[in-house]
Amino acid sequence: MVLLMFLALVAIAIVRIRDLFAVTMLSGIFSFLAAGLYMVLDAVDVSFTEAAVGAGVTTVFFLATLRCSVRVEKAEHSPTRSNRWLALLPVLVTGAALIYGMSDAPLLGDANAPAHGEVAQRYIQQGPVEVGVPNMVTAVLASYRGFDTLGETAVIFTAGMAVLLILGIQETPHNLLGRTANDHHLVLRVVTKTLLPFILMFALYVQFHGDYGAGGGFQAGVIFATGFILYDLVFGGADSRQVIPSRSLVFGAAFGVFLYGGVGVYSVFKGRSFLDYSVLAKDPIAAQHLGILLIELGIGITVFSVLLLIFFSLSGKRCLPCLKP
Amino acid sequence: MSETLGHFNYWLVVVLMMTGMYVVIAHHNLIKKLIGLSIFQTSVFIFYISMGKVDNGSVPILVEGVELYSNPLPHVLILTAIVVGVATSAVGLALVVRIREAYGSTEEDELNDQDIKQHREERGGCRK
Secondary structure (H helix, E strand, O other): OHHHHHHHHHHHHHHHEEHHHHHHHHHHHHHHHHHHHHHHHOHHHHHHHHHHHHHHHHHHHHHHHOOOOOOEOOOOOOOOOOHHHHHHHHHHHHHHHHHHHHHHOOOEEEOOOOOHHHHHHHHHHHHHHHHHOOOOOHHHHHHHHHHHHHHHHHHHHHHHHHHHHHHHOOOOOOHOOOOOOOOOOOHHHHHHHHHHHHHHHHHHHHHHHOOOOOOOHHHHHHHHHHHHHHHHHHHHHHHHHOOOOOOHHHHHHHHHHHHHHHHHHHHOOOHHHHHHHHOOOOOOOHHHHHHHHHHHHHHHHHEEEEHHHHHHHHHOOOOOOOOOO | OOOOHHHHHHHHHHHHHHHHHHHHOOOOOHHHHHHHHHHHHHHHHHHHHHHHOOOEOOEOOOOOOOOOOOOOOHHHHHHHHHHOOOOOOOHHHHHHHHHHHEEEEEEEEHHHHHHHHHHHHHHHHHHH
């Protein structure tokens, strides 16, 4: 409950503060508080994702955009008094309606709430038996609702392609190679170099241990991308692009979706329904394991490639001088 | 648990959601609007996760001797939604960068002014 109050306070601060840099930092704190709240509400996988995505990647994306934009929201354009009341009116009416509707909602933590009905009970009771994976979230994500997750992966791929089409990636000239962006920050560079292998190792652990503990392809892809983004921020763009050229990232983004869809099509060719893993091995549990491993790998590769691509196109953009109207 | 405490999460969700909506409606800066949108999104996530909570329930990872688990289904839905959310807001940011390149501003009313001005000039050009 304390976390919720903090969340509300931070949200109000975001509304009031006009400095966009501060607002971006506050939204990072907001995400981090939300991650803590998910943890309290038993959603470890979600908390994991929110901490990696919301507090890490999103903040960096917003900062990369701010670099090319005006840092302070203009005072004369911020809402005037009459405007503010006009905007508050629909907000208050909608809010009151929602609160009125909430009064019929089941109480928090009620085990007999309709949301915990038949489907959820089956996932909890049969999931570990049928899929053979202790983490029920992974079982539902990769096996029961595999088709759904294929759609989500395709959306992420599409979003990455949309950013590429809008901005494109500007290749950094070769004479910038080896020139560090922060020549003075020795501590940052040393710490980054020490941390980097551990970040990447942790990402791989999360990727392949997702069946047993919290984690999976989505989180692993994000963490792997975070490692590269950190390197890029500290050592400058040209070096990290030597390690992974953007062409292979585009290939990787497509390959992840292809791998996922390929597993589905393979099972169709074997005469079963789409994404039925039982064709992959004789033992049904082993087949489930193999299927989940493959599609989580596909998710991880796509998420990693897309996030890094987006970061490269947002940060590699050369800022044009401001055109005064 | 009393009625008030049981609904406290949901009330705060509504407050956060309305805060996000207010930012989207009232503020003119495009980046601020996107941040408002992400507050709105997070409030929906909190709503789902709150619905999945079961009193005295455990984290939905199978452990010997634990019978009661929280509902894993909302967790799955929200987990994917978070990653999709960052990808889609990145598309929004890319559009903001392009708009800034084309107009030199990220304030909505300045964009409007420029559009109106350009439109008038074009109409004026046609009459000649």
